[in-house]
Amino acid sequence: MVFPTTLIKAVKGTRDLLPPFTENWNAVEREARAVFRAYNYGEIRTPILEETQLFARGVGADTDIVNKEMYTFDDRDGSSLTLRPENTASVIRAYIEHRLDQRPGVQKLYYIGPMFRRERPQAGRYRQFYQIGAEAIGSESPAVDAEVIEMVIEILGRAGLTGFELLINSVGDHNCRPQYVEKLRTALEPVAASLCGDCQRRAVTNPLRVLDCKVEADQPIIDKLPNILDHLCDACRTHFDAVKRHLDDRGLEYTVRPRMVRGLDYYMRTTFEVVHGGLGAQNSVLGGGRYDGLAESLGSKVHSPGIGFSIGEDRLVMSVAARESSALDLCIAPLGEPALRHAALLARDLRRGGASVEIAEGKLKRILELANKLGARFTLIVGDNEINAGRYALKEMATGRQEEVTRDEIAPKLGAARN
RNA sequence: GUGGGUGUAGCUCAGCUGGUAGAGCGCUGGAUUGUGGUUCCAGUGGCCGAGGGUUCGAAUCCCUCCACCCACCCCA
CATH class of the missing domain: 3.40.50.800 (Anticodon-binding domain)
Structure with missing residues (x-):
């Protein structure tokens, strides 16, 4: 084929999903919706565009997502808009804007849709990617944490995923985490020089990230650093123990990973993640956690604690067996x-x-x-x-x-x- | 943003140390009337990612871009 002008292709990091492959996407979404319904979650659809400030305040102004991975542009009136890099901030924004705190019971909302991050694409990671997520807002109860986790595991199972592992952790709250970070910073000072280059930088900018380091040589040093679970305040400790108890009651298998760190600032207390092999370096299928202070940081006068997760749908679809495409009758x-x-x-x-x-x-x-x-x-x-x-x-x-x-x-x- | 790999037909790829392109699959048509799959025959198809250089001659050697892939950073 010869074209008089340059051929237009899908922009970098985006892709067309074609039949019959889209059947797999629909099947996954169908199962997810069925599970959401069973757990009394209702669908929320928020705009793909938001004011940039929403993510700067919600996700954290110092995070890489906000600093260099957002699709941000100026609207004609000069306001700064951003293609949503994740959906939790939007959901909380809508929760506040529409006074959903006035509705009865815990607000349980789910969403399915595209998110955008301007990263360099690689296996299982795209600039336009899809997430299936849910938020339970209005309760601090550890039982809600466990139910959310149970629900997401249910979705993975019904979607056909096998051989995955659930990791949980507690990252503390506004009382104990800052103290822990300081301890970590102090402990890093004498040893930082012997760590890898990335870690030397992290030790200063984001000490928690050091815990995530994959460099083999660094592991002995990192193992000796203070463990966050040893530094939780009483309230967080009690909460985390209760979450584990509820998970045990449900017979859910999990691994406690004190070194599991989240990239978004708003997480506190419970965090969790599901990993799966066969996804290349991007082995995380979903991530989630509690964000009890997020609503306030977005201007809510009402304390609206919440917990949620988001599944990387691209990765989930990639990991489950392909469906037989429905035959023509x-x-x-x-x-x-x-x-x-x-x-x-x-x-x-x-x-x-x-x-x-x-x-x-x-x-x-x-x-x-x-x-x-x-x-x-x-x-x-x-x-x-x-x-x-x-x-x-x-x-x-x-x-x-x-x-x-x-x-x-x-x-x-x-x-x-x-x- | 950094590093590595790869760009030849719609797809998967071959083309060694330079002589202006091949295979399989696919697609189209045929083996006579209104009967598919298997088989056989024929055909379609490529500015060899783009531009420049070396050379009598470049898909092949050199340089520069670009695109895609993978990894890092970071993260679902």
Whole structure:
């Protein structure tokens, strides 16, 4: 193909999802919605565009996401807008804006949709990526933490994911975490010089990140650093113990990872993550945690503690077995113009009945070839003979068997053979 | 932002040390009338990522870009 001008392609880090692959996406979303419904979660759809300030205040102005990974641009009136890099801040914004705190009970909301981060793409990580997430807002109860975690594990299972691991941790709250970070900073000072270059930088900018380091040589040093779970305040300690107890009650298996750190500033107390092999370096399928101070930092006068998670849908879809694409029920082969018009009405009625039907034009041989390639289960031959007799030739593609049927017999035949 | 890898047909790739392109799959048509899958035959298809350089001659060697992939940073 030669084009007079440069070929336009999908922008870097974005991609087209094509059939039949989109079936896998729909299947995952279908299962997720069913689980959300069972746990009494309602869907929320927030705008993809938000004021930049929302993320700066919510996610944290010092985070990499806000500093260098957002799609931010000026609107015509000069205001700064951003394509959402995550959805929790938006959901809380909507919660505050619409006074959902006045509604009865814990507000349980879920969302499915695209997020945007301007990162360098790599396996399992795109600039436009999709998240399935949920937030439970209005309770500090550790039982809610456990239920949220149970729910997300349920979703993964129903989506068909196996061989994953649940990791949990507590990152403390505004009382104990700052103290811990200071202790960490102090402990790092004498040893920082012997750590890798990245860690030397992290020791100053974001000491918690040192705990995440994957460099083998650094591990012995990191192992000796103070452990956050030893520095939780009583309230956080009690909360975390209760979460674990509730998880145990449910028989959920998990690993406590004191070194698991979250990238977003708003997390406090419970954090969790699910990892899965076979995703390359991006082994995290979902992440979540509690964010009891987020609403206030977004200007809420009402204390609105919450916990939520988001599943990386791209990664989940990538990790679950591909579904069989739904087969075409019937291909109609009209022979000649009058037959085509006749077939159109026949197809419409069968489609109304729920069958998937394709009409193909051309020579019969061609149509049968096509029906075969399309995976049609049946082909219906409609020629002048058939129309006059009121009986059509219905051919079962797998067996090659062909029989005469009346108009009314077609739909039942399609339905009967569907299993 | 940094590092590494790869760019040849719609797809997967071959093309050694320079002589202006191949295979498989796919797609189209045919093996006579209204019967597919298997088979056989034929055809379609590429400015060899782009630009420059060396050379009588470049897909092949050199340089510069660009794109994609993977990894780092960071993160779901």
